[in-house]
Amino acid sequence: MNSCYASFLACALVVVAPAAVRAESDEQERGPYLRLGVGMQWPESSELKDQSCSSSNPPALFGCGQGDDGRSLGAYGGFEQTPVVDAAFGYRWASWLRTEALLNWSPQLSLSSTSNFLGRGSNQPVSASGNALAGFGVVYVDGPELATVRPYIGAGLGAASTSLGQVTYRIPAISKDAVTVTSGGSSTSLAYLLTAGVSIPVSERLDLDLAYRWTDLGTVKTNAGSAKIVRPAGRSSLKIAGTQIDLQSQAVLASLRLRF
Known part of the structure; x- marks a missing residue:
């Protein structure tokens, strides 16, 4: 009887002890953290076009026709490679789940495109500079640890505020000084992101995150205004x-995540 009782206790301890350890581990991981990161992003190709190609009052810049290259009138290319900065406050709810309030800043947006106005030749450079600030609520799911490295995936939804300065259209086929300069503008759009990465422990409370991210910051707009023609x-x-x-854009980032 005593041996049976002892065996029962041993079996119970085998079952209960790991569960208690897991619960204690989850409790230790749970809590707030701060994350700061930097990286580079590669905006995808896009078209600068009229907000309404049929606008007549005031008139659309490009209009609804086709350019010399057979594409719709516009400026093709997009934004150049640019740095990106992250600042986030997060909370881990369980060993596999955490959330963040994320601020994402693109301080040096540089537009580099080529327009296709009729009869102006193939070399029609278009340039402008701007910036973007976005805020997201992000949910992360962390996978199991693999040789001290822990993979994760995440998705976020938020809003982006973008600003673009004056846009310069150069037309060398007319003369080296022939330009049209239009107004800049600012806008706010729905934004979202998808990300995947790995976490590498640096110390008991500090992790290094290496991530890939795809981000949609919505639409960057210029205002109606006076075009200066030279x-x-x-x-x-x-x-x-x-x-x-x-x-x-697509981006790669490195971040330090400090748990409190």
């Missing part, structure tokens, strides 16, 4: 409707 014959101005371009 030609060999002189200078003039014309009221022009607004334009827009989508901002989607």
